[in-house]
Amino acid sequence: MSAVNLSNITKKFGNVTAVKELDLKIEEGEFFTFLGPSGCGKTTTLRMIAGFYYPTAGKVKFNDRDMTTVPPEKRNTGMVFQNYALFPHMTVAENVAFGLKVRKLERSKVKEKVKEVLGKVRLEKFIDRQVSQLSGGQQQRVALARALAIEPDILLLDEPLSNLDARLRDEMRTEILRLQRDYGITTIYVTHDQVEALSMSDRIAVFNEGRCQQIGTPTEIYNDPVNDFVAEFIGETNLYNVAYENNRLHCADLGMDIQVEEPLDERLRNQELKISIRPEAVKVSDEEITGLNVLRGKVKIVQFTGAAVHTLIELSKGVQLKVTTLNEGPFTYLQEGVEVVLQLPPEKIRVVPSIRERA
Amino acid sequence: MMLNAENRKTALLLIPIILVLAGYVLYPSIETTIESFQRDGTATLKNYGDFFGSKASSNLEALWNSVYISILSVLFSALIGVPLAFIFNRYDFPGRKFFSGAAIMPIVLPSLVGVMSFMFLYGEAGLVPNAFKDLFNLSKVPFSIGGVPGILLVHAYTMYPYFYMTCSSAINNIDPSLEDAAYNLGSNRWTVFWKVTFPLLTPALVAASLLVFMVSMASFSAPFLLAGGFRVLSLQIYFSKINGNLEMAATQSVILSVVSISFLLFMRWFQNRRDYRMASKGIGAHRSEVSNPFLKWTMVCLGIVAMIILLLPHATLLILSLVPEGTWTWQIYPTTFNLENYILLFKDTSIWDPVRNSLFMAFVASLGCFAFGIITSYALVKRKFIGKNLLDILVMIPWALPATVVGMNLILAFNKPTPFSFGQTLVGTFWILPLAYFVRFIPLVVRSTSAVLEQLDDSIEEAAQNLGAKWFYTFRKIVLPIIMPGVLSGTLLAFVQAVGEFPTSVLLYTLSNRPISIEIMNQLRMFNLGQAAAYGMIQVGLIAVVLFISYKFLGVKSEKTM
Ligand SMILES: Nc1ncnc2c1ncn2[C@@H]1O[C@H](COP(=O)(O)OP(=O)(O)OP(=O)(O)O)[C@@H](O)[C@H]1O
Ligand SMILES: [Mg+2]
Numbered sequence: 001m002s003a004v005n006l007s008n009i010t011k012k013f014g015n016v017t018a019v020k021e022l023d024l025k026i027e028e029g030e031f032f033t034f035l036g037p038s039g040c041g042k043t044t045t046l047r048m049i050a051g052f053y054y055p056t057a058g059k060v061k062f063n064d065r066d067m068t069t070v071p072p073e074k075r076n077t078g079m080v081f082q083n084y085a086l087f088p089h090m091t092v093a094e095n096v097a098f099g100l101k102v103r104k105l106e107r108s109k110v111k112e113k114v115k116e117v118l119g120k121v122r123l124e125k126f127i128d129r130q131v132s133q134l135s136g137g138q139q140q141r142v143a144l145a146r147a148l149a150i151e152p153d154i155l156l157l158d159e160p161l162s163n164l165d166a167r168l169r170d171e172m173r174t175e176i177l178r179l180q181r182d183y184g185i186t187t188i189y190v191t192h193d194q195v196e197a198l199s200m201s202d203r204i205a206v207f208n209e210g211r212c213q214q215i216g217t218p219t220e221i222y223n224d225p226v227n228d229f230v231a232e233f234i235g236e237t238n239l240y241n242v243a244y245e246n247n248r249l250h251c252a253d254l255g256m257d258i259q260v261e262e263p264l265d266e267r268l269r270n271q272e273l274k275i276s277i278r279p280e281a282v283k284v285s286d287e288e289i290t291g292l293n294v295l296r297g298k299v300k301i302v303q304f305t306g307a308a309v310h311t312l313i314e315l316s317k318g319v320q321l322k323v324t325t326l327n328e329g330p331f332t333y334l335q336e337g338v339e340v341v342l343q344l345p346p347e348k349i350r351v352v353p354s355i356r357e358r359a
Numbered sequence: 360m361m362l363n364a365e366n367r368k369t370a371l372l373l374i375p376i377i378l379v380l381a382g383y384v385l386y387p388s389i390e391t392t393i394e395s396f397q398r399d400g401t402a403t404l405k406n407y408g409d410f411f412g413s414k415a416s417s418n419l420e421a422l423w424n425s426v427y428i429s430i431l432s433v434l435f436s437a438l439i440g441v442p443l444a445f446i447f448n449r450y451d452f453p454g455r456k457f458f459s460g461a462a463i464m465p466i467v468l469p470s471l472v473g474v475m476s477f478m479f480l481y482g483e484a485g486l487v488p489n490a491f492k493d494l495f496n497l498s499k500v501p502f503s504i505g506g507v508p509g510i511l512l513v514h515a516y517t518m519y520p521y522f523y524m525t526c527s528s529a530i531n532n533i534d535p536s537l538e539d540a541a542y543n544l545g546s547n548r549w550t551v552f553w554k555v556t557f558p559l560l561t562p563a564l565v566a567a568s569l570l571v572f573m574v575s576m577a578s579f580s581a582p583f584l585l586a587g588g589f590r591v592l593s594l595q596i597y598f599s600k601i602n603g604n605l606e607m608a609a610t611q612s613v614i615l616s617v618v619s620i621s622f623l624l625f626m627r628w629f630q631n632r633r634d635y636r637m638a639s640k641g642i643g644a645h646r647s648e649v650s651n652p653f654l655k656w657t658m659v660c661l662g663i664v665a666m667i668i669l670l671l672p673h674a675t676l677l678i679l680s681l682v683p684e685g686t687w688t689w690q691i692y693p694t695t696f697n698l699e700n701y702i703l704l705f706k707d708t709s710i711w712d713p714v715r716n717s718l719f720m721a722f723v724a725s726l727g728c729f730a731f732g733i734i735t736s737y738a739l740v741k742r743k744f745i746g747k748n749l750l751d752i753l754v755m756i757p758w759a760l761p762a763t764v765v766g767m768n769l770i771l772a773f774n775k776p777t778p779f780s781f782g783q784t785l786v787g788t789f790w791i792l793p794l795a796y797f798v799r800f801i802p803l804v805v806r807s808t809s810a811v812l813e814q815l816d817d818s819i820e821e822a823a824q825n826l827g828a829k830w831f832y833t834f835r836k837i838v839l840p841i842i843m844p845g846v847l848s849g850t851l852l853a854f855v856q857a858v859g860e861f862p863t864s865v866l867l868y869t870l871s872n873r874p875i876s877i878e879i880m881n882q883l884r885m886f887n888l889g890q891a892a893a894y895g896m897i898q899v900g901l902i903a904v905v906l907f908i909s910y911k912f913l914g915v916k917s918e919k920t921m
Contacts, residue, residue, distance in 0.1 A: 086822075099827055145824075
């Protein structure tokens, strides 16, 4: 088991900068996720940790050992590829045994270990199958078993579930978590699926265009996004431009001053700002509400999704607000077209700098 | 930096590749070019003056003949191959599968053997003309092939499979819904064919045309046996060499090389150009069943007649191989049949020797192609380096060069001691022929290996590396086993083609390494047709076995074997 320390990593391909000045420390035994939209540099970072790319600048360390230019075969990482990359000419057992044979383990030990690992991923029955005769989920398990068999210091998974259907994805998610806990292995997981990231990870790094935007636990990332990109990428949110003048936050879109709980951070005062409030944090009622940040609007669309009800409310021309409420029975649903009163609770509002251009 | 380690590995791979290509492809070509600018030891343009000048109009005539024969060969091959491809892939009628399999049978005849069977069949003393003479009591044979028509007939027969195979696969790749869409928009059959189907087939047609043009520019056996006094360039090279005029042979080689290499470059450019090939997958061709019974049975009959004509050369070869020496002299038809020609192979060492020589030399050459092909394809497909495109072209040059030119190049390069021949004079020794076969068939193995390597996802190698395997271990345990079918099928093909190779053999053989094809010529000269046919049958048998193995065990489709 190892901690991973990336310091000031930059990776360029020609004149494309895939990863920019990345600083990251992943603790021993942690389940760490790289999350971000397509092309933001997640795979590139993972491959630098595995050793398939060498950084243009910066250092990769496992614990205190400098691994920056160590070739991949000497890093003892276990990687699960997006397309599994199983060896097509070998059986399940031979695939799993490959890394052990490379390590010159005794024949009987190899056999034992293969059995054990295949047992862990519940594939004992398929031990002598040709890999081409397995289903997608089973191939995924073989790939996992193959990576785990070598007892890697770090487990690397690059969108391992993206080729599976939704049901199997759920099942494999649990499976991967269980194995990770069993082995207590430092794991780096790449995904662009935010639900996957939030539900599985100890900590998440959110990437955008080669830069790491925020590192934190799922709750930190969700509740305290550092900028509008993170707020919008993780979960649903309502974002409005605000201006900071005379110690007040004025929101032109909502046509009012917004009250927040804490005074604005000094460093933010000169930046372009937005407020972000999650749909489930908004209070909505068809009766009068008293207090701070109270608004009026008209219900436009009501969308029923089972556990929750999403309501889109028009505040004024072109300004809308998303609200999510728990399903508490048919009488609580709002009717389309009715006037409602809304409140944005000050303690739920986040003021974030805007890194995206104004729409 | 570690990056250098990767580059070191690439460099280590490239060194042997470059040495071999430089020594046996580039250097010989350069020697030929130098020779072509020399006359009696001094540098001069005289040879080219003689070539294009009025003094030796025969050379220009030969060049012109080569070109127009090639153009006509393209035309005739297309006229046979394209309609056949349409009929067999678009219509369903009894026996379709069998006919479409038989349609590629000409490829099992090595060129010399093919020409020979045509002579047995349709030549001055051939079976068919003489049968006519006999049947109708004529005083002389009503027709016989020879000269330009003879060459064209043989070319059309041996080269139409190029059109047939490329068009078949193109037709099968056309998404039927495209044509359906056109019908749906109100077009009739004629418009659909010319506006939709034909444009989609153009890339395949152009590729096949270029291929046939190059092959017939290089064609040697057909003119050699059939031309009479008619001159073509590939043959002129041979005659110049026989007459001891190496400088003129070199000049002629350079000119033929220039034509061939420009075609290679043009073909590469054409294939790399973005074309509108279909991306849609998994669509089988939709064949319309021929329901009109009259039409259906006409088609079947036509198919049967065509098959008889197509397979007649094979049958003739087989029958004649059973005719013992000295039993068919003045009779119209042979009368005695037995296995003597085959038995002699094992009894008479002078008859067995050529077979042994051919097998051994082809084996050595294909072993070389095997090793060289694997390394080269791997470097070309999986490694990054500067000058890759150049290397790619260099590797394909032996394929583009006519065999006669390859032979001439080797003669001019190795008729003196060189570092590449370890200080030996190779010409006149046993080893010059295996070397020639090796050079000739490098591209075959490289191409079939590259095709499978391109299918191999990079992440497979990375996975092995990630599990701790060093590069060489990964290569041995993962890459090699996966690509082996492709490599083997290319190597086997190289082997059988080397066994049948005639043009380089006739330029380079010595008494000690006389191969089958040379012995066939000897037997023909002694009018021992039976023994010549038996030698031919050995080659046909070998090719058939190899194609069968490739198809059955290596999963290679017949159209990939070109
Ligand atoms: N080998 C390469 N050569 C050149 N550019 C590359 C290479 N690999 C990645 N890039 C570029 O670097 C950027 C980041 O790519 P990367 O594969 O890391 O994205 P990603 O976050 O994994 O995206 P996805 O979710 O689509 O897998 C992209 O713009 C990509 O085009
Ligand atoms: Mg990726």
